[in-house]
Amino acid sequence: MKRIVYIEDDIVDQMAFKRLMQVHFSNIPYQCYSSFSTFKAAQAQHHNDILITDNHLGDGGSAELIALMPHHKLIVVSGTSSPQFQASANPAITFVAKPIAAEALAAALTWYAIPLALSTSKKNYINLSYLKQLAGDDKTFLDSILLTSLAELEKDLAQLQTAIAARDYKGVKFCAHKLKSRSHVLGLGYEARALAVESNASPELDVEIQSFYQLFQEAFEPIKNEIEAIVAAEVVPD
């Protein structure tokens, strides 16, 4: 399983990160380094890990890390907005502002962790937990809300595509709001990313917005297949 590696020289920020991991990502192992040099000494252990670094450490920073591991995806955290522009020009980098909001970091982590998990181990997109609460044993209602959600998801995706093409960021935010609900109802696990786009959509985040769209676009056909299979079944699946 991938680990998350956080390079941060500020002890308070490290503590906040550890708290965030405990609350939101307790199933993912992580490791903190307090300087670039200590990470560099151990870098060979982390070629397959998700890297998060403060932009400016006492002995290096994101630029040195990119030079050290040029083909590695990277989450950069900073109190200034300049790395955000750097990130928008480099699809391998994403940016989280300091002070780090839990949702923003959660979204950035999801950005890396979820697609990787999807491509390897995730068998189902849909998690019926919420809908089972809602529908109970009422298969007719379950089918109805699943098919309605699917139809709405298709509309939301089409609207998001149009909004992206028109660089209509208000429209993008609105679609992300809708997709957040779809994700919640269908148990897709994309709420944090949807919230990040809903809250922050702007020209600086075009790369992230496009990736967010692709995430749903690529998931749509498998989701459709799963819903059709559930609807075709005679009973509510376990």
Next chain:
Amino acid sequence: MNKSKTILLLEDDIVDVMTIKRAMQQLNFENPLQVVSNGEEGLKYLEQATELPELIILDINMPKMNGIEFLEIIKQHTLWKMISVVVLTTSVDRQDKWNAFQSGISGYMVKPVDYDQFKEMMDALKKYWNFSESLN
């Protein structure tokens, strides 16, 4: 709550409407429910209604005219401003909440992610309005 009077729901998301209806049905709400999908339709409903609704349940994030814009209009109307409005939203944005209370709402409910909690919230809403009614 006067059980014969309508509850007006402003909600543009069909799935959310299904969820709210489901909860109301399971909680034995007896009031007729009228659903419109944005503020413009809400205003049109109020203009044409022969009797004002007992309660308005309002989503914030809607196309055309959003919940806050709708609130600002009805709270300037001589009669409509008397209708109790409860915001029901997924928005945790403080500005949305502040704007809604500035416009004179009776309550602001953030939809829980858990359906059983959502039902408890709707049940509390029903009990509160029953209590308010019993005081009249």
